[in-house]
Amino acid sequence: MLVKRAGVLEHSGHQAPWAGIRFYPGTAPALLGVPAHELRDQRVDLAGLWPGAKVRRLTEQIDAASDPAAALEDLALCLAAEAEPRDPLLRAIVVSLAAGHSITATAKSVGLAMRRLHRYSLAAFGYGPKTLARVLRLRRALALARTGVPFAETAARTGFADQAHLASDVRELTGESLSGLVGR
Structure with missing residues (x-):
């Protein structure tokens, strides 16, 4: 079970720093490729939405960065720029x-x-x-x-x-x- 507490993600007693991205309302479905109501009230692994190889490559890219949170933000901005234009x-x-x-x-x-x-x-x-x-x-x-x-x-x-x-x-x-x- 995952629990968010004060910037730390706990999983089975192990703690690790975490970062997240907040999108402008209504923009995440175009980026993720899934209608928002299909993800509501769920915790979904990105590998459940995108091909595993792509997720592994992106994860490795973020993990290798000197500032993973900044790398995650940069990645999200790049992916958003490649997504369909916002309605x-x-x-x-x-x-x-x-x-x-x-x-x-x-x-x-x-x-x-x-x-x-x-x-x-x-x-x-x-x-x-x-x-x-x-x-x-x-x-x-x-x-x-x-x-x-x-x-x-x-x-x-x-x-x-x-x-x-x-x-x-x-x-x-x-x-x-x-x-x-x-x-x-």
């Missing part, structure tokens, strides 16, 4: 929802029926537009709270009913407490 519709959806627009307004603004927006969101983000909107709202709230804005004011400014609603969403979406997540 501008993805960015429009994210921008609309991140601005706090409703799902209905977002669908209209990007020219998709609600059902089509839902299917599109599943493939691109791994979940529907309502969950994406919650995640994006949570990101806005965390960014604001990390600047020192009190939690109650953060909740009000980012569209939560109150601080308890913000704390509940944080716990539900991340599994952590609001103060713990902001403190990192």
Whole structure:
């Protein structure tokens, strides 16, 4: 079993440093070649998605680098540059929802029926537009709270009913407490 704790990956009692890459919402499926909903809530080895020889070559390249985390970032940038161009519709959806627009307004603004927006969101983000909107709202709230804005004011400014609603969403979406997540 793998558990992430403070920058260390533990596997059967052995610890090793780890690094990860966070992609702009909706961009990973084009890079990985798999719809996002097929990977949601799973831990999938890259060798399960790409040919083993390619994964071994890339792993060796990163392991041989003097700064493996920087090598991983460089590799991700190269792979992203080689991937299909990002669909501008993805960015429009994210921008609309991140601005706090409703799902209905977002669908209209990007020219998709609600059902089509839902299917599109599943493939691109791994979940529907309502969950994406919650995640994006949570990101806005965390960014604001990390600047020192009190939690109650953060909740009000980012569209939560109150601080308890913000704390509940944080716990539900991340599994952590609001103060713990902001403190990192």
